[in-house]
Amino acid sequence: MFNPSLSSVHRLVVVFLLLSFTLQASLPGTPLPTATPPAIEVSPDITKQQTPTATSTTSPTLQPATATPFSVTLTPSPDLAQLLDKSLIEGVDWYIGVESMDGERLYARNTEEGFAPASMIKIPIAMVVLKILEFRGDTMEDIQSYGISRNFSEMLEAMIVRSEEAATESLEYFARGDNRLRSYLDWWGIKHTTFDPRRSTVEDLLLSLELIITREALNEEFSDYLLDLMSTYTENDRILLGAMMEQLPQCVFYNKRGTLLNPTIVSDMGILTCGEQSWYLVIAGTPAVDSTANFEDIQASIEEFGRVFSTYVQQQTNQK
Numbered sequence: 001m002f003n004p005s006l007s008s009v010h011r012l013v014v015v016f017l018l019l020s021f022t023l024q025a026s027l028p029g030t031p032l033p034t035a036t037p038p039a040i041e042v043s044p045d046i047t048k049q050q051t052p053t054a055t056s057t058t059s060p061t062l063q064p065a066t067a068t069p070f071s072v073t074l075t076p077s078p079d080l081a082q083l084l085d086k087s088l089i090e091g092v093d094w095y096i097g098v099e100s101m102d103g104e105r106l107y108a109r110n111t112e113e114g115f116a117p118a119s120m121i122k123i124p125i126a127m128v129v130l131k132i133l134e135f136r137g138d139t140m141e142d143i144q145s146y147g148i149s150r151n152f153s154e155m156l157e158a159m160i161v162r163s164e165e166a167a168t169e170s171l172e173y174f175a176r177g178d179n180r181l182r183s184y185l186d187w188w189g190i191k192h193t194t195f196d197p198r199r200s201t202v203e204d205l206l207l208s209l210e211l212i213i214t215r216e217a218l219n220e221e222f223s224d225y226l227l228d229l230m231s232t233y234t235e236n237d238r239i240l241l242g243a244m245m246e247q248l249p250q251c252v253f254y255n256k257r258g259t260l261l262n263p264t265i266v267s268d269m270g271i272l273t274c275g276e277q278s279w280y281l282v283i284a285g286t287p288a289v290d291s292t293a294n295f296e297d298i299q300a301s302i303e304e305f306g307r308v309f310s311t312y313v314q315q316q317t318n319q320k
Contacts, residue, residue: 080312081107087304091291094284095267097202098309101213101278106312111202114192115284118258118265119163121198124208126156126229128175128184130222140221148174160229160256188217202282205269209280213254213271230254230270240268241281243303244310248274251313258284259295266298274317281309 084107088094095115098107133143133152143152148170150158158167172195175181185193189207193200211217212226231254238245240257255270267284283305285298 080309083308083312084305087301087308088285089293089297089301091288091293092285092298092301093288095202096283096305097206097280098282099206099280101280106279108202111206112192114199114201115286116198116260116263116265117200117205117284118198118260118267120205120256120258120267120269120282120284121193121195121200122159122163122168123205123212123226123230123256123269124185124190124193124200125168125172125175125181126160126226127188127208127212127217128181129156129171130218130226131184132175132180134219134222140225156226157229157232160226161232161234163257202284205282206280209269209271209282213273213278213280227254227271230256240266240299240302241270241283241306242268244272244306244313247307247310248272248313250274261295264295264298266295266302268302272313274313277317279309279313 084098088096093115094109095111095113096107096109097105097111099105129152140153143156144154145151147153147155150167155167155171158164159171172181175184176195181195185191188211190204193204208217212223215223217223218226231252236242236257237253237255241255242253245251245253251272251274253270253272255268258267258269259265263286265284265286267282269282270280272279272281283302285293285302287293287298
């Protein structure tokens with residue numbers, strides 16, 4: 001039999017329970033744990049990626065270069081500069097740079113202007129050829145065993161010591177493969193030296209000398225080998241800047257001359273080392289427009305320039 005009072009009681013119990021749940025949900029209780037992201041392991045070898053600047057160049061996919069940025073301190077000696085000026089004849093377009101191993105620029109004229117360097121351009125070619133061979137893992141014994149018609153050692157000696165053009169053309173062709181010649185020169189910062197036509201700047205040639213003597217472009221074995229070639233005695237070693245050696249018999253001059261008769265170009269560059277001190281020198285002269293200066297005039301002027309500088313070096317080495 002249906003009991004209405006009991007049904008009412010049931011309804012009251014249900015309402016009471018609903019109210020209890022509602023009140024419990026609205027009261028602050030123990031907060032639920034929140035999810036935390038998993039810890040990320042960061043390797044200590046990871047380094048921040050640098051965004052390349054607009055002036056950066058892509059290095060060739062061969063081997064990292066170790067060359068440091070080329071910088072100089074422009075603090076020439078006024079007395080030396082005046083004396084060197086007097087040794088240079090008029091009517092000649094001069095391209096000159098003289099710098100100490102500490103980066104002191106002792107003399108400069110038209111250092112960033114392009115000119116025909118004649119055989120001096122063979123030094124950058126030799127640097128690239130040796131770098132390619134170094135990257136292959138070759139040693140001096142290896143390059144004396146194989147090459148292009150002749151072994152590489154014979155061809156490099158012919159190019160640097162005897163200035164043989166046939167060897168130069170073969171080595172330049174070898175270095176041009178896969179654009180390695182251009183890539184390596186740009187990588188080292190020798191960016192204004194070209195081969196069609198052959199052009200360079202004093203700054204580029206000074207940098208090439210610095211990279212050789214500091215072993216920053218080539219390993220020690222190949223750097224020493226190239227310096228040995230540059231210091232090998234030939235019958236013309238006492239002309240041009242070689243005139244310095246009359247006063248500096250205790251020093252060593254690692255150099256490469258460059259001369260042409262048509263057009264007339266007389267040039268020489270090298271590293272003068274006296275004990276623990278070194279100087280980088282690049283000098284080139286070509287007759288100016290409508291000038292009467294000839295090959296012999298420019299040669300004599302360069303030799304006088306060398307004698308003036310050798311007197312300066314004598315003073316510097318005696319002070320140490």
